[in-house]
Amino acid sequence: MKQLLSLALGICLLFGMCMSASAAVNIPDGTLSSDYFSSYGCVINDNGGHVLHITFTTTGMGICDEIGVAVFHVQKYIETDEGNYWVDITGDIPGQTRTNAMYCTYGVNFQGVAGERYRVRATFYCAKTFADGTSGSEFKSVTTTSVVVN
Numbered sequence: 001m002k003q004l005l006s007l008a009l010g011i012c013l014l015f016g017m018c019m020s021a022s023a024a025v026n027i028p029d030g031t032l033s034s035d036y037f038s039s040y041g042c043v044i045n046d047n048g049g050h051v052l053h054i055t056f057t058t059t060g061m062g063i064c065d066e067i068g069v070a071v072f073h074v075q076k077y078i079e080t081d082e083g084n085y086w087v088d089i090t091g092d093i094p095g096q097t098r099t100n101a102m103y104c105t106y107g108v109n110f111q112g113v114a115g116e117r118y119r120v121r122a123t124f125y126c127a128k129t130f131a132d133g134t135s136g137s138e139f140k141s142v143t144t145t146s147v148v149v150n
Helices: 002-018
Strands: 037-046 051-080 083-088 097-111 117-129 135-143
Touching: 037 117, 037 135, 051 135
Parallel strands: none
Antiparallel strands: 037 051, 051 083, 051 097, 051 117, 117 135
C-alpha cells in the first residue's frame, strides 16, 4: 500500500512540474498610444493601522533616459451640505525615477485617518533618445480609485 501511495504522489509531482503557473496581475491604467510609455499606473491599498500603501508602476517603450513618477499628491473626499468634492491634502510630493531603464516600480506609505476616503493623483515622466538621435519627453497622469482607511 505504501508503494502504491508513493507511486501516486510521484506521478502527481511529475505532472505538477509539467504544468505552467499563472498569477493575477493588475492591469495598469495607461494606454499604449505613446512613443514613450508602454504602460503606467498607480494602485492604493489599505494596509491597516490607518496606513495607505501606494504602488507606482511604469514601463517605457524600450530603454528610457529617465522613467518613473515625477510627482504625486494625495486627495481626501469631503462631504458637506454644499456638496461633495476631493481636496488635495498634500502638496506635490516628489516621485522616484530611474535612469537608463525600461521600467520603474516603487511604493510608499501614507498615514491616513480611520474612516476617511483617499485617492492618489500621479504624474508619470519618460524621457528618451530615439534611434535617429532626436530626444524628447512625455508626461501622463492618472488618478486611482478611492479607498477608505481602517
